[in-house]
Amino acid sequence: MRLAVPREVRPGEQRVALVPAELTRLSAIGVEVTVLRGAGQLALYPDEDYEAAGATVATSEGELYEGADLVAKVLPPTLEEADQLPEGIALLSFLVPSVDLDLVRRLSSRKITAFSFELVPRISRAQAMDALSSQATVAGYKAVLIAANRLTKFFPLFMTAAGTVRPARVLVMGAGVAGLQAIATARRLGAVVSAYDVRPAAREEVKSVGAAFLELGLEAQEGAGGYAAAQSEEFLARQQEMIGQHVAASDVVITAAAVPGRRAPLLVSTAMVSQMRPGSVIVDLAAGSGGNCELTRDGEEVTWQGVHVIAAAELAASMPTHASSLYARNVSSFVRLIVKDGRLAPDFEDEIVDKSAVIISGSVHHEPTRSDLEEPKA
Numbered sequence: 001m002r003l004a005v006p007r008e009v010r011p012g013e014q015r016v017a018l019v020p021a022e023l024t025r026l027s028a029i030g031v032e033v034t035v036l037r038g039a040g041q042l043a044l045y046p047d048e049d050y051e052a053a054g055a056t057v058a059t060s061e062g063e064l065y066e067g068a069d070l071v072a073k074v075l076p077p078t079l080e081e082a083d084q085l086p087e088g089i090a091l092l093s094f095l096v097p098s099v100d101l102d103l104v105r106r107l108s109s110r111k112i113t114a115f116s117f118e119l120v121p122r123i124s125r126a127q128a129m130d131a132l133s134s135q136a137t138v139a140g141y142k143a144v145l146i147a148a149n150r151l152t153k154f155f156p157l158f159m160t161a162a163g164t165v166r167p168a169r170v171l172v173m174g175a176g177v178a179g180l181q182a183i184a185t186a187r188r189l190g191a192v193v194s195a196y197d198v199r200p201a202a203r204e205e206v207k208s209v210g211a212a213f214l215e216l217g218l219e220a221q222e223g224a225g226g227y228a229a230a231q232s233e234e235f236l237a238r239q240q241e242m243i244g245q246h247v248a249a250s251d252v253v254i255t256a257a258a259v260p261g262r263r264a265p266l267l268v269s270t271a272m273v274s275q276m277r278p279g280s281v282i283v284d285l286a287a288g289s290g291g292n293c294e295l296t297r298d299g300e301e302v303t304w305q306g307v308h309v310i311a312a313a314e315l316a317a318s319m320p321t322h323a324s325s326l327y328a329r330n331v332s333s334f335v336r337l338i339v340k341d342g343r344l345a346p347d348f349e350d351e352i353v354d355k356s357a358v359i360i361s362g363s364v365h366h367e368p369t370r371s372d373l374e375e376p377k378a
């Protein structure tokens, strides 16, 4: 059984799917690894370290995929990358299947079996494979550092001979994995933090990491599988109305609210931003799925009446060393689930394997993706 690890090719991506330290866990179950030359370079894992850990370093894609059964990547392959994959190989990566249907078509025409990290169910047995969480942890942490760096004020309280500095006020909207990590990081830097989320369970989670939970007294729709449900227009309008004064009083707002498979909910309107003090900072972690702030422009920083609105998609790629080592553990844990007696043998009766499979030997297995593909084009 051979696992191939290519170099990520999408612009800005610095992570690698496997790090040398993870090779022992794979060789223990009979998995041999080939890494493309330079695959770990940007994440600071040199080829020599992979070799020292027992991997083969390939000098071309042809060599990389020679005899490979499985390829592990971070981001979905581009169409060009998909064309380089040998027919019938298995793929493990983020795939966002509902977004890139062309990619799904291409992979399926090459008889590929594709597993998507976004689809790994959030059950306790799958925690070590939860790449959404591991990468959200990095993003939540980094979002606060970006905000602190942009702010012209301190985060902590200072009582000095030259006067007293009041701590920064940080508001976190959406207390999932990224939001909770943002709260914890802002607290460590000494800010006064408050947070809001529609899930009732978030109240205790927010408090446990040291923030005040904003009680808006709104009745939210409950979601399934621990996720939030999409809320009604009335709910979102009411939420915006009630959250406005808290946004206005904040030096920093970190937005990290998402509903799986949907556009991110709009939580911070332009009118709300207009009420903030000049110099305040909004970091929008939902920028990649439409943004939680009306002023967010993906990939850009917008300054509106002195308030900086920073679109922050794929922040995990900007801390590639640790983001890759966490991701690599997610990869090796998933690989251990689909390898039996030293051979690739996914058991599709297993809930985790079944739910995370988008394509099995070329046939689209993930129901929502299949119906998206079948929908006639308008």
Ligand code: NAD
Pocket: 122, 123, 124, 126, 127, 130, 132, 133, 136, 173, 174, 175, 176, 177, 178, 179, 196, 197, 198, 199, 201, 202, 225, 226, 227, 228, 229, 231, 256, 257, 258, 259, 260, 265, 267
């Ligand atoms: P996510 O990225 O899908 O969403 C982020 C947050 O946005 C969620 O907490 C959601 O409730 C919130 N949100 C949605 N609409 C909102 C709105 N209108 N206003 C305010 N907040 C809104 O979430 P995630 O980080 O992937 O985590 C989702 C849940 O799954 C959390 O409860 C998390 O603790 C849980 N989880 C469980 C496991 C496990 O059991 N293995 C692993 C990871 C996460």
